[in-house]
Amino acid sequence: MNAPRIYGLLAEFPSAEALCAAARHVRARGWTRVEAYSPFPIDGLGEIIGAEKGWIAPLTLLGGILGGAGTYFLQWYAAVVDYPINIGGRPLNSWPAFIPATFEITILGAALAATVAMLALNGLPRLYHPLFEVEEFELASRNRFFLCLPARDPVFAPGPARDLLAELHPLLLREVPA
């Protein structure tokens, strides 16, 4: 291939419905790595382009369990092993009193895990992206909807990809340099 390396082809659409229809059309043609960009989450678009539910929920659960178990262990270790004090004959492992901190750090661990997992799985922070080179792409956070056929998709070939997008009557069709 002699053409300059490109990231993919980008098409702009005026509405969420047009973007969903375009994504559906392209997916039906066997594209697996289609990227769709919208200024707000669109119900069902994720399923159309084949987004997976992913690991966020299990990781959140794990964060919560680690936070809770760790905090209970810390209190148990401090109060029973490292610094046992008899206060009014109460058991050293006085578990009801250990619940508040355990509960709080369970929530904290889960919330941190949910946030970090969301960012990490999304590959963020990533301050630079080839799409930011396309000036019109700035409208993706305002009122426009974009579909990108990336060059890394196994079925990608510049000519047919351009024709495929042109069939969908986009407002704009751009080549995104890599």
Add this chain to the structure above:
Amino acid sequence: MSTPDTRAETDSLHSRGSAVLRPGWGYASVTDKIANIVLTDRFGWRWWTAFLFASAGVFALLLAITWLLVKGIGIWGVDIPVAWGYAIGNFVWWIGIGHAGTFISAVLLLLRQKWRTSINRFAEAMTLFAAGIAGLFPILHLGRPWFFYWLVPYPNVMNVWPQWRSPLVWDFFAIATYLTVSLLFWYVGLIPDLATLRDRAGQRGERKSQVTYGLLALGWRGEARHWARYEWAYLLLAGLATPLVVSVHTIVSLDFAVGNTPGYHSTIFPPYFVAGALFSGFAMVLTLAIPLRHAFGLQDFITGRHLANAAKVLLATSWLVSYGYMAEMFTAFYSGDVYERYMTVNRFAGPYGPVYWAMLTCNVLVPQLFWFRRVRHSVALLFVLSLVINCGMWMERFLIVVTSLHRDYLPSAWGMFYPTRWDWITLFGSIALFVWLFLLFVRFLPSISIAEMRELVRESAQGEA
């Protein structure tokens, strides 16, 4: 105020109009309207005047804190028997105010309430600022505030650990967690809007804003896979924040309820505190929303319906709080305990009696006005009533802290609490700090969630909202 008609030509669809969003708004026009408050609108003399006064207040607060560090907490009116004065009352008051934001964001999200959308962002900011200010008070009250980190369990050369059975340690965990989770929730919600601001600033050629918002937006692009994970994470955060909200004021109430002082030692405290927190928090939401919509012409987004709904929540929580007052009185007399009974009579007719009756007026009597539709839809009246309720709730916190301590078991150990000028400066200084932070927030971050407003526009255009 910019009307939607002048800007909407680029929009392919428009909101049809409903109780929570006026008609004629499209994706571009809502985006520009909210983003321009931050990016292009001039600050104006009103903002600068408010900022100047708030800054003076913050300066006074810093002065009061400095003097406190120099002299010790003897500069306040606290002494034995009333060792907890304004500082603890203020702490409970502020942390209560900090509850409505998360409640609106999390609980109303889970309940799919459409009127949440345009008020959640600034309510979350309110929560963050109020909880941060609240956290300041117990630390200042420590006597030696510079050792506050002793509350953190870390292996240290003193070879001691925090006392895990103490509600004050639980409190530290609750407040620290609440602050962190509120911050996460707020920031995650902000990411798409920060990306919008980055792109808007880029289109206008404002390099500095573009870079600043761009760094904060973490490179958000709005890809469908990202949105799917984002929504999932946001929902999980809401689900986690919901029990957290309830737990935080519960633990704050345990600071009191675990002690066996008459008036503190009561099982009604946790729910009663949580209800009071929502009551004062929603009052503060109104106190902030009314000037905000007026100052920036946001009446199309924060409509009469939003304010009226907040008023209904105030009416409901006012009854919950009233139930708490009644349960306290009933239990005191039903228990037959002479100290509990005396504490209650002392609240009615003791030296702090006038504060008690003023509190009942503000928190029980005045909110009954919200039964009237005309009151719920009168913006000016709502603003005044919200201030009255804020005062009432502050008095409640003051009374809980002080009346139980000043006359407990031994009459020979009774005493009075009189606030000093430093008590007052610290209280009003903390309010000034809150206003100061909020003024900065409305000028540098979008006070309404832009991405969620675009979603609302779409739902409205399709007749779903």
